[in-house]
Amino acid sequence: MKSLRLIFIFICSATASFAQDDLLGELSKQDSATRMPVTATFKSTRIVNGHSVETMKKNHMDFRISHRFGRLNSGAYQFFGLDQATMRLGFEYGLTDRFMIGLGRSTSQKVYDSFAKFKLLQQSTGAGSIPVSVTLFGGLTAATLNKELVFQDKITYSAQVLIARKFGERLSLQLSPTYLHRNHPVVTGDEKVLLALGFGGRYKLSKRVSLNGEYFWTAREKNTITAPYHDSMSFGVDIETGGHVFQLHFTNSLGMIEQQFIGETTGTWGKGDIHYGFNISRTFSFDKKSKGSGKTY
Amino acid sequence: MKLRILGMVSGTMVTIALSCGQVKAQGGMFATNAGVTRFSSETPLENINAENKKSQAILNTSSNELAIRMNMRDFVFPNKLMQEHFNENYIESEKYPVATFSGKVDKAPDYTKDGTYDVTATGKFTVHGVTKERSIAGKVKVEGGKISISSDFDVALTDHKIEVPQVVFVKIAQVISVKAQYVLTPYKK
Numbered sequence: 001m002k003s004l005r006l007i008f009i010f011i012c013s014a015t016a017s018f019a020q021d022d023l024l025g026e027l028s029k030q031d032s033a034t035r036m037p038v039t040a041t042f043k044s045t046r047i048v049n050g051h052s053v054e055t056m057k058k059n060h061m062d063f064r065i066s067h068r069f070g071r072l073n074s075g076a077y078q079f080f081g082l083d084q085a086t087m088r089l090g091f092e093y094g095l096t097d098r099f100m101i102g103l104g105r106s107t108s109q110k111v112y113d114s115f116a117k118f119k120l121l122q123q124s125t126g127a128g129s130i131p132v133s134v135t136l137f138g139g140l141t142a143a144t145l146n147k148e149l150v151f152q153d154k155i156t157y158s159a160q161v162l163i164a165r166k167f168g169e170r171l172s173l174q175l176s177p178t179y180l181h182r183n184h185p186v187v188t189g190d191e192k193v194l195l196a197l198g199f200g201g202r203y204k205l206s207k208r209v210s211l212n213g214e215y216f217w218t219a220r221e222k223n224t225i226t227a228p229y230h231d232s233m234s235f236g237v238d239i240e241t242g243g244h245v246f247q248l249h250f251t252n253s254l255g256m257i258e259q260q261f262i263g264e265t266t267g268t269w270g271k272g273d274i275h276y277g278f279n280i281s282r283t284f285s286f287d288k289k290s291k292g293s294g295k296t297y
Numbered sequence: 298m299k300l301r302i303l304g305m306v307s308g309t310m311v312t313i314a315l316s317c318g319q320v321k322a323q324g325g326m327f328a329t330n331a332g333v334t335r336f337s338s339e340t341p342l343e344n345i346n347a348e349n350k351k352s353q354a355i356l357n358t359s360s361n362e363l364a365i366r367m368n369m370r371d372f373v374f375p376n377k378l379m380q381e382h383f384n385e386n387y388i389e390s391e392k393y394p395v396a397t398f399s400g401k402v403d404k405a406p407d408y409t410k411d412g413t414y415d416v417t418a419t420g421k422f423t424v425h426g427v428t429k430e431r432s433i434a435g436k437v438k439v440e441g442g443k444i445s446i447s448s449d450f451d452v453a454l455t456d457h458k459i460e461v462p463q464v465v466f467v468k469i470a471q472v473i474s475v476k477a478q479y480v481l482t483p484y485k486k
Contacts, residue, residue, distance in 0.1 A: 030353060057377035242465050
């Protein structure tokens with residue numbers, strides 16, 4: 001009899017716990033319709049050189065210092081490239097959570113660059129999910145090194161559609177179709193318009209470290225007299241520590257803005273024309289609501 | 298002899314069926330989809346606050362069962378960078394998207410009478426994929442056909458295997474204080 005009773009009690013308690021799970025189940029049923037954005041596709045607004053789909057959040061400013069050293073194959077006298085440094089300083093700001101603008105200055109060709117980036121679609125899960133994030137990029141730069149040029153000829157326009165998808169927690173991939181219009185190409189005879197297709201991605205090694213790679217295929221004859229250029233290929237590591245992101249990388253491009261690394265990369269990996277470089281990104285929050293919380297973060 | 302046993306068996310079955318029936322009774326369900334859960338981390342260096350206004354709660358007033366569920370991604374931080382880090386580095390929302398509580402209200406108040414009652418709820422509390430058996434004290438307020446539940450309690454990061462790296466260790470409190478405020482209305486399936 002006792003065992004019989006125990007069985008019944010067991011059945012009863014099983015029903016009871018089932019009912020409890022039911023209650024949670026009832027809640028999750030209600031929730032299944034919710035759409036959840038997929039965030040942090042990349043750690044930074046750049047993959048290596050090129051822009052990622054990420055934008056700065058509203059009222060957050062990103063102060064960036066980027067360096068590219070000389071070529072690794074330049075020998076011991078040049079300290080394997082470390083004697084020479086090219087840099088870009090940038091201030092980039094989120095006007096809304098989806099729209100950001102940026103200003104920068106590069107030592108290479110004394111370029112002032114400006115850009116705007118708008119996140120058109122945010123990848124999401126749940127009902128009516130969106131499979132990819134899509135960000136539009138538009139840039140206008142002025143290379144001031146050649147003083148003989150009229151202002152118009154110093155200008156380059158660039159436009160990109162950045163399409164990325166985060167596959168699970170670790171892997172994110174991006175496609176970046178690119179349009180460049182140089183009013184006055186550096187090499188005479190080089191076409192004004194250059195089309196390119198960028199491939200980029202990251203693989204998270206841990207919560208704060210990711211491996212990044214990037215390749216820009218350009219639609220033109222490479223290494224000719226009129227276009228003595230190669231495709232840009234870069235690999236790097238992102239390390240995130242609270243408000244900083246450190247990006248360390250190896251690339252065959254010296255420039256850090258679209259017209260330079262997509263359009264004017266002269267080195268090749270095969271010959272060892274590799275530049276060591278880094279980006280340091282420091283984010284500041286200017287949100288009034290987060291006063292006292294965030295500035296030191 | 299046989300009859301006696303049969304009688305006892307059927308008797309037991311009846312009592313058990315009755316008690317089971319009580320547990321299963323669906324009458325008196327109250328729920329919300331817009332509960333507010335706040336948490337804060339206070340250290341001398343920095344205060345961090347976040348708010349989730351989409352917390353779900355459901356209470357069965359006949360069985361006293363209570364379930365609470367919330368999406369971690371629904372926590373809104375004033376600092377969006379913190380929000381990203383909360384989801385990506387600390388809570389790992391991709392792996393553990395929800396926090397839940399599933400248990401029973403211990404000393405059930407009379408839900409038919411208006412008033413405020415001190416209660417505790419005991420059950421399984423799950424955050425970051427780690428489940429803890431907990432007894433959480435709170436208040437139940439019955440008023441105008443609505444049941445309000447409120448509770449202030451602490452969550453220790455180590456209890457739920459939430460790791461804070463050395464560089465930000467001093468900026469994030471080891472014990473997070475949580476405030477919950479849910480107004481439940483009669484629930485129809």
